[in-house]
Amino acid sequence: MKKQFNFFKILFLLIGLGIYTGATAQERMVTGIVTDADTGGPLPGVTVVKKGTFEGVITQVDGTYSIEVTPNDVLVFSFVGYKSIEEPVGDREVINVALAPDVLGLEEVVVIGYGTVKKEDLTGSVTAVDASKLNRGLATSPSDLISGKVAGVSVVSSGGAPGAGATIRIRGGSSMSASNDPLIVIDGVPVDNSTGINGMADPLSSIHPNDIKTFTVLKDASATAIYGSRASNGVIIITTKEGSKGKMRVSYNGNFAVSTKRGTVDVMGADEFRQYVTDLFGAGSEQVAALGDYSTDWQEEIFQTALSTDHNISFSGSLKDIPYRVSVGYTSEEGILKTSKMERTTGALNLSPKFLDNRLSVKLNVKGVYNTNRFADTGAIGSATQFDPTQPIYADSPYGNGYYMSLKEDGTPIDIGLANPVAVLEQKEDESTVYRSIGNAQIDYKFLFLDGLNANLNVGYDVSKSDGDVIYADNSPMSYVWGNNKAGWGENSSYSQTKENYLLDFYLNYNRDFAAHHFDVMGGYSWQKFYRDEENEYPYSAEKALETDEEFYKDGYDYSTESYVISFFGRLNYNYAQKYFVTFSLRNDGSSRFSPDNQWGLFPSAALAWKISNESFLEGSDVVSDLKLRLSYGVTGQQSLGQGDYPWMGRYSYSTAGANYYFGDTIVRLLRPLAYDENLKWEETTTYNVGVDYGFLGNRISGTLDFYYRETEDLLNTVAIPAGTNFSNQLLTNVGELTNKGVEFSITGRPLAEKDFSWILSYNIAYNKNEIKKLTINDDPDYVGVEHGGIDGGTGNNILIHQVGQPAGSFYVFEQVYDESGKPVEGAYVDQNGDGEITEQDRIAYKKADPDFIMGLSSQLNYKNWDFNFSLRSHIGNYAYNNVQSNREAHNTIYDPSGFLKNRVTSAKYTDFENVRYRSSYYVQEASFLKMDNISLGYTFDNLGLWGKEQMARVSFTVENPFVITDYDGLDPEFGNDGIDNNIYPNPRVFIIGLSLNF
Numbered sequence: 001m002k003k004q005f006n007f008f009k010i011l012f013l014l015i016g017l018g019i020y021t022g023a024t025a026q027e028r029m030v031t032g033i034v035t036d037a038d039t040g041g042p043l044p045g046v047t048v049v050k051k052g053t054f055e056g057v058i059t060q061v062d063g064t065y066s067i068e069v070t071p072n073d074v075l076v077f078s079f080v081g082y083k084s085i086e087e088p089v090g091d092r093e094v095i096n097v098a099l100a101p102d103v104l105g106l107e108e109v110v111v112i113g114y115g116t117v118k119k120e121d122l123t124g125s126v127t128a129v130d131a132s133k134l135n136r137g138l139a140t141s142p143s144d145l146i147s148g149k150v151a152g153v154s155v156v157s158s159g160g161a162p163g164a165g166a167t168i169r170i171r172g173g174s175s176m177s178a179s180n181d182p183l184i185v186i187d188g189v190p191v192d193n194s195t196g197i198n199g200m201a202d203p204l205s206s207i208h209p210n211d212i213k214t215f216t217v218l219k220d221a222s223a224t225a226i227y228g229s230r231a232s233n234g235v236i237i238i239t240t241k242e243g244s245k246g247k248m249r250v251s252y253n254g255n256f257a258v259s260t261k262r263g264t265v266d267v268m269g270a271d272e273f274r275q276y277v278t279d280l281f282g283a284g285s286e287q288v289a290a291l292g293d294y295s296t297d298w299q300e301e302i303f304q305t306a307l308s309t310d311h312n313i314s315f316s317g318s319l320k321d322i323p324y325r326v327s328v329g330y331t332s333e334e335g336i337l338k339t340s341k342m343e344r345t346t347g348a349l350n351l352s353p354k355f356l357d358n359r360l361s362v363k364l365n366v367k368g369v370y371n372t373n374r375f376a377d378t379g380a381i382g383s384a385t386q387f388d389p390t391q392p393i394y395a396d397s398p399y400g401n402g403y404y405m406s407l408k409e410d411g412t413p414i415d416i417g418l419a420n421p422v423a424v425l426e427q428k429e430d431e432s433t434v435y436r437s438i439g440n441a442q443i444d445y446k447f448l449f450l451d452g453l454n455a456n457l458n459v460g461y462d463v464s465k466s467d468g469d470v471i472y473a474d475n476s477p478m479s480y481v482w483g484n485n486k487a488g489w490g491e492n493s494s495y496s497q498t499k500e501n502y503l504l505d506f507y508l509n510y511n512r513d514f515a516a517h518h519f520d521v522m523g524g525y526s527w528q529k530f531y532r533d534e535e536n537e538y539p540y541s542a543e544k545a546l547e548t549d550e551e552f553y554k555d556g557y558d559y560s561t562e563s564y565v566i567s568f569f570g571r572l573n574y575n576y577a578q579k580y581f582v583t584f585s586l587r588n589d590g591s592s593r594f595s596p597d598n599q600w601g602l603f604p605s606a607a608l609a610w611k612i613s614n615e616s617f618l619e620g621s622d623v624v625s626d627l628k629l630r631l632s633y634g635v636t637g638q639q640s641l642g643q644g645d646y647p648w649m650g651r652y653s654y655s656t657a658g659a660n661y662y663f664g665d666t667i668v669r670l671l672r673p674l675a676y677d678e679n680l681k682w683e684e685t686t687t688y689n690v691g692v693d694y695g696f697l698g699n700r701i702s703g704t705l706d707f708y709y710r711e712t713e714d715l716l717n718t719v720a721i722p723a724g725t726n727f728s729n730q731l732l733t734n735v736g737e738l739t740n741k742g743v744e745f746s747i748t749g750r751p752l753a754e755k756d757f758s759w760i761l762s763y764n765i766a767y768n769k770n771e772i773k774k775l776t777i778n779d780d781p782d783y784v785g786v787e788h789g790g791i792d793g794g795t796g797n798n799i800l801i802h803q804v805g806q807p808a809g810s811f812y813v814f815e816q817v818y819d820e821s822g823k824p825v826e827g828a829y830v831d832q833n834g835d836g837e838i839t840e841q842d843r844i845a846y847k848k849a850d851p852d853f854i855m856g857l858s859s860q861l862n863y864k865n866w867d868f869n870f871s872l873r874s875h876i877g878n879y880a881y882n883n884v885q886s887n888r889e890a891h892n893t894i895y896d897p898s899g900f901l902k903n904r905v906t907s908a909k910y911t912d913f914e915n916v917r918y919r920s921s922y923y924v925q926e927a928s929f930l931k932m933d934n935i936s937l938g939y940t941f942d943n944l945g946l947w948g949k950e951q952m953a954r955v956s957f958t959v960e961n962p963f964v965i966t967d968y969d970g971l972d973p974e975f976g977n978d979g980i981d982n983n984i985y986p987n988p989r990v991f992i993i994g995l996s997l998n999f
Contacts, residue, residue, distance in 0.1 A: 030095055031066045034059050034077060037098040040755025041862070042942075044952075044998075045244075046079040046099065051086065058246040061952035061998045062942045111216050111237050113185075113226035114456075114507055114569070115522060121575060123583040123607035124223030124632055125689050125706050127151070127746075129215040141205045142212055142238060143168055148856030148873035148933060150217050151704070151744040151764035153234075158201070158976040159985030160259075162308075162333040162342035163373060165202035167976045170219055170234030171708065172740045172768040172850065174685045176786070176802050177716040177732060179640035182234040183227055187365045189440050189460035189503055190230065192530050194640040198497040199373060199432025199466040206369040206436045208329035208346040210253050210312040213241045219744075220708060221634025221687035225605035226569055228587035229637035232685040232712070240365065242350050243316040243323035252313045252997040255958075259306040259988035261336050262961065263971055265884055266906045270295035270389040273903060280891065287895045292391040298384035301393060302421050306334035306988070312346075322353040336988045339425045340376035344369060359446040366439040373432045380424040382792065382983040385884060388901045393422050399488070400477045401427060406900035413480035413488075414898045420477040427476035432468035437461070440503070452512035456524075462501035469494045493536060500531040507569075520573035526566070530645075533560040563645040566590045581609035583632075591639045591682075595648045598681040605634030613695075626695030626702065638683035641716060643732050648680040675731040683734070685712045703747035710740040717775050717802075718786065736775045738808060742768035758862045765855045770807040770848075785845075787812060792982045793887040793918050800978060803845045809978055810845035811881055814838065816922040824922045826913050846921050849979025851928070852877030865942070870935040875974065880927040882970050883982035890916040907969060927973035929966035935959050938994075951999035960990035 034046045042063025049056030050067075051074040059065045069075070069089045078084040082099040089095070109116045110128045119128070127150045143166040147155035154169045173180035179194050186207065197203050216237040218224045224231035268276060274291055281287035314327035329346040351364040395404040399413050406417035440460030447453045472478050474490045483491045507524025535558045571585040587603045612618060613627040641647055652671040687710045695702035715736025746764035753759075776783050789800030789809075801812035814829035832842040853876040861868045887893070889908035892915050895901055911922070938956035966973045975984045 027068060027070055028093065029066055030069045030075075030089060030093055031064065032095040032097065033063045034065065034079075034097045034099060035063055036082075037100040040098075041758070043079060043082070043099060046077055046082075047244075049076045049078075050074070051076050056245065058244055058249075111214065111239055112218065112223065113235065113237075114505070114524060114571070115509060115520075117520070117573065120578070120611070120626075120628075121518075121573065121581060122693075123573075123581050123609040123630055124218065125220035125630070125691055125704075125708070125744075126223050127153075127217045127219070127704075129217070131209070131212040131214060141166065141202045142207055142209055142215070143202070143204055145209055145212070146215050146217070146236075148871055149762075149764075149858065150215075151706075151746040151856075152219060152742070152766040152768070152854075153217055154851075154854050154875075156974055156976055157987060159378070160336065160987040161201065161340055161376070161378075161985045162335045163201050163205050163344070163371070164985070165196075165204075168236070169850075170217065170236075171710065171742060171744075171766075172770050173808060174232045174710060174712045174738065174740065175638055175683055175716065176736065176738065176772075176808055177641070177643075177718060178638050178683060180233050181640075182236050183224075183230045185227075185235060185237045186367075186438055186462075187238070187240055187363075187440055187460075188442055188458050188505070189438055189462055189501075190227070190528065191438065191462050192499065192501045195499075195532065197434060197436065197464050197466055197499060198495055198534070199468040200371055200434045200436075200464075201373070201375075203436075205344065205371070206346070206438060207238070207240070207367060208312050208327070208331075208348070210314070210329065211240045211327050211346070211348045211367070213239045220632050220689035220691075220706075221636050221685070222583060222585070222605045222607035222632030222689065225603050225634040225636050226571055226585045226587055227636075228567060228569070228603040229565065229589040229591055229601055229639045229682060231603075231636040232638045232683065240348060240350065240367070241314075241316075241325055241327075242352050242363070243318065243325035245318040245321065245323055248315060248317035250313070250315055250997075250999055252311070253994070254311040254996075255309065255992050255994040257308040257310075257333075257960075257990050257992040259308060259334070259336050259990045261303045261986060262964075262989050263986070264299040264303075265385045265971060267299075267385050267888070267903045268389065268906060269297070273389050273901075276904065277894065277901065280894070286899075287901065290388075290895070290899060290901050292388065294390055294392045296387075296389050296391060296393060298387045298389065298421050299381075302338055302380050302384050302425060303336050304334075304338050306336045308333040308990075322351060324352075325350040335376060335985070337376045337378070337381070337425070337985060339374055340985075341374045342371070343373075344371045359448070361444040363442040363444075364439075365442075366437065368437040369434070371432075371434040371436070373434075375430040375432070376985075377424050377428055377430065378983045378985050379419070380421040381985065382884075383418050383424060384421040385888060385905070386902045387418050387421055389903055390901075393420070399475065399480065401473060401475050403427070403477050405477045405480065406898075408899060413477075413486075414896075414900055415481055415486040416896065416898055417481050417900050418902070419481050423477045427473040428478060429469065429471045429473075432466060434464060434466040436464035438463075450510075452510055454509045454511070456505075456507050456509060458503070458505040460503040460505075462499075462503075464499045465497070467494075467496045495534070495536045497535075498531075498533045500529070502529045503527070516577040518573075518575045518578075521571070523568075523570035525568055528565045529562065530564070531560070531562040533558075535559070561645045564590075564592045565639075577614070579611045579614045581607075581611065583607040583609075585634075589637065589639075593639050593641065593645055593647070594681055595678050598648075598679060601637050601682045601684070603635050603637055605632065607632035607634075623696055624694075625697065625699045626693060628693040630689070630691040630693070632687075632689040632691075634687055636685050636687070638685070638712075638716075641680075641732070647732060648676060648678050650674075650676055677731060677733040679734075680716075680732070681714060681734055683712055683714050683716055685710055687711075700750045700753065701747065702749075703745070706744040708740075708742055708744075712736075712738040715774070719776060733777075735777050737773035738770070739773060740768055740770050742766060752861075756864045760860045762858045763856070765853060767853050768850070769852070770850065772802055772804050772806060772808055775802065775804050785812075789881075789978050789980055791881070791883050791886070791918060791980060793883070793916060797918050799881050799883075799919065799980060801845055806845040807848040807850065809850065810848045811879065811921075811924045811979070812843055813846050813919045813921040813924060814843055815846065816920045824911055824920065826911075826915070826917065829920070843919065847879035847924050849878060849880065851875035865940045867938045867940070868936070869938075871933040872930065873933055874928075874930045876928045878927050878973075879924050879979065880968060880970065880973060880975075881980045882923045882925050882968075883980055884970060886916065886918050886920070886923040887982070889913055892916065925968055925970075927966065927968040927970075927979075929964055929968065929973040931964045931974065932962050933960065935962060936992075936994075951997070953998075954994075954996040956992075956994040956996075958990075958992040958994060960992060961987055962989060 044061040046059040073089045156167045218235040310331045312329035316325040331344040348367045403420045403423035406414045442458045472490045504527045509522045569587040575581040610629045689708045691706040714734035717736045744766040748762040785801045785803030787798040817828035855874040857872040888905040890913045936958035941953045970981045
């Protein structure tokens, strides 16, 4: 019996050992590398999952992976833009896979308004840009990344100041008095950029560019109408990066940059200026007596070589099956104009867990920025081009805090003199601090009782707090020549602003296939609140306040306002057999910015598409890989009116200086009523679009072609009203019409797609023509238009006009007459009406600041571990008013009778004007250009082996703004300011060394 027990004991032990050995043999580690089938290069970020489970890993930067498997497992390899592959394990220990790119990435999911859609199912004009594939340069704002990358999208920097903003236009502007900025949606939160953030030049700099995953640009009304009243100028959707399941990944991106000025305004040097003054006025003249004994290059004194640095580190992975991504960024950017500087600290957190067998998805996003700025007064640039080069920077005088000033014969300051450029920078402190946070929680639930039905709730916020101080030092040169009092008092001010934007969106989405029929139906509700509180104070310095009367104080103000937008919206996407597509959308917006009778606006859209490449006669074609025809129509609105939140209500404003009432010694400022239109309503823009998406040779060549026509009705315009109405004589009302029509073309090619050698080349071009059709309630042949665009020189000189039959923002000038040699004849202009006199009636709308064509070209070339990239942009047909020349050329501007001299630009030798000719068309100059935005060379080191096996490092050298080809006479042909070139902060040339690490 004992022997029998021992037998079974041994038998059970052997069976157990066999089971254990078999189990051990079953579970083993499989490794491999995933590459691109076309290029042979490694693919990081590929998901490798055991089929039928949620167990998986992500390939590393070198494309490698390792995973525990059994022989019966099947591995699924998937990556956005590539065709998925399934590989049975069997007895293999190494499984290498090459993923083939999907045709045009047609399976790629594109973010649109309130949802996503496959790229191949799009019916509207939509462009998606992968931020990871962009050449960044020293990008401190998201807008820098898409400049020149999307057809029909113009991004023009407001200058080269640290953290400078940009003017973004999609298919031109659709408004005159209201905003022309596109709606920007960040992770599902439409941000309020209509009024900006005080103390922050660029509100978009709240997000670090390295945190951005994709840009999606919605251009036609079929795509934008789902956003209704805020989408007339297009929509830019920004999505940020998320975490993914797997072990923690660490990424670092940093750079160090040196910025230098590209050039200066060509003015006379000290010796040349002395000779010029002597020749012009005579050796014994008072003008020559006003010359100094120094030689000062004022532009050299105000500019510097600037140093900047930027760092961003992120951690991503999963914690107990909760994907996460955390990032922190720091930017310190000096400006080439002395004293200008920006420091920024950003942070971002993303969590994207799933629950209830993946039926409940949650996305939590929080982004924050702490931004400090020192703004340099660009008036120093204009002053440096005019200031007498024979004078010193510093002087021993009781006035000006030791800085040189122009003085009268009695030794006191000349109160209409120029401010010392160096003092403008060093004696003025304009500083701000800004806190901003954007976040949201988006919850998506898939119902069990009806397959394909989802509910989505999105709750978000955008909150900012800013404070700033502007301090002119007492006794500084500016305190004697700027402002109202000019008595040496520091005209100081402080401001604070709080902005709050809260959002609640809820919608239901039903997405289901029935045989060859596909339905995607969505309907929802949106509520958004905007609140703004501003406070400004204007205290003079305590020292000087003792010497003043109370009446010299400027009143501050504390102002708060709020507005609401409530919306109901819906959309239907239908396609049959992936060949015939239909999209309908409808949004009903209610805005508190209009009277109760006009609060609601209805914004419909419709689109049709025919996927020709899926027809039987093209199926399997070796040449045509993608061909789709699109037609769309839609209406969008405009409620950012530029006149506050309640322009339809009666309001009062304080009267201007002098219109006060005295009760004894007490001054009472009077109020006056402002004109208002209680029937004010939306501007409405109707857009028609015809487009073609194409791809050839397996989409080695692909792109789009679009034709569009946009018409804005009920255009907001400020018109004159009869005197005697007891109101101000200007009224904002709906009277105008404006059209934009254009063509957009883009093409991307892959000339090389070898294992070690690949090249992607992208080009886009867009043409836009803008025309004003109507500006007045009744036709008035004597109505010239709306003059605007103030210039430096004279009093009240405007150089721009909105005029019927002309593009918005045309230059308004006299047409210059030239002699036989092409030289302008001073004071000679074309008599437009033939009355024998040159009067105001002879001024004409002449050229415009907006280009006819905008183009972009980008290249990405890779050879083994080397990469070479560049981005080019071009504007053609744009003009600029050269206010630097018009205000610096004439002889009569050289000497002011009060006793000081002004320098002269060397271009004056050609015109040799005796008097200023501000409104001559000669100063409206062609500003077409070809600009190299950036060019870079990089090298990637694989498997460094510093912290294990899987690390990657890339080092790069980039030159930003290396050259501009243009015939324009000014420093830079590209700037904001409505095409008026004056005191523009020049864009620097930047040399950047970058380092990226992934491990």
